[in-house]
Amino acid sequence: MQKKTKSILSYIFWTAVAAVLVYFCLRNIDWAQFVQALEVCKWEYVIAAMVLGLISLFLRGLRWRMLLTPIDPATSILTCFNAYNICSVTNIVLPRAGEVIRLAYIVKHSSRDEEGKRVLTADKVFGTVVIERAWDIVFVTVLATLFTVFNWSAFGSFFSELVGAMGSRKGLLWLVVALLLFIPVFVALSKRLQHKGGLWAKTWGVLEGIGKGLGTFRHMKNGWLFILITAVIWVLYWVISLCILWALSDIDAFASITLTEALFLSIVGSMSSLVPVPGGFGAYHGLVGGALKSLWNIPMSTGMVYATLNHESQIIVQAVAGLVSYIHESFFRKK
Secondary structure (H helix, E strand, C coil), rough: CHHHHHHHHHHHHHHHHHHHHHHHHCCCCCHHHHHHHCCCCCHHHHHHHHHHHHHHHHHHHHHHHHHHHCCCCCCCCHHHHHHHHHHHHHHHHHHHHHHHHHHHHHHHHHECCCCECCCHHHHHHHHHHHHHHHHHHHHHHHHHHHHHHHHHHHHHHHHHHHCCCCHHHHHHHHHHHHHHHHHHHHHHHHHHHHHHCCEEEHHHHHHHHHHHHHHHHHHHHHHHHHHHHHHHHHHHHHHHHHHHHHCCCCCHHHHCHHHHHHHHHHHHHHHHHHHHCCHCCCHHHHHHHHHHHHHHCCCHHHHHHHHHHHHHHHHHHHHHHHHHHHHHHHCCCCC
């Protein structure tokens, strides 16, 4: 009962945070300018972005299946795809709850052994989720770090404003050195104090899971394909950003944004997932709108058009795909 109450309070808190973020993003919007930008939008590119978003969901299901088939070879692509869709639509309303739904769904649809027990169990499936998330974290972290370091002169001002007055490449260098020194110390401290339980035990559990997840790649069959699919997924996110920019190409502010800058916007957008607000509302709009304002001096009214089209188009894809998967599971699959 206490755990349920805590979950409800957490949901109420983060929903309130999302509402506050949305308010601050929209409070100074010139709605006439916003509507004018929508009127010149090329909607065929928005539809193309939505199709690419659906493909990325399919690829995520396919990639996850690669981790599950060594345990249960009978796991189908459709099962993984449905699980991912239902997970995504759940996360729109209840952040992080979708992972629990995904885990339960895949266990329910796993095959049975000779004793009639499910081949996939919660702990085994959880391990694959940790592996998957670990590689996502590593991939986007490496991509963001390399991109920022080698393009600091172009994009450093945004991160300077975001994390404080670092001011220069020297400030970033000191931050990187501090992180490189802190991370191994923190890992060693977590391992040493895990026996005390509480936060230390949970922290070490996460770190150990990430480590095992990365380590299992050495034993994975066709590991190169796993990395290739991961890269393709992030390329799709990049092209989705490009599609939204092309949809707004008749607006002078967006016409000059390059391929590299579109990649930067997709990286910034992915950072919003660190804030566990329902559906990323407010967090995504604030970060992306802030980046457009900081780097290209695009007014928030115009920047919000890009952020809204990009975010809400993908939310619609996830909602529709999740609904279709749920209907398939609830009616057709049972029959």
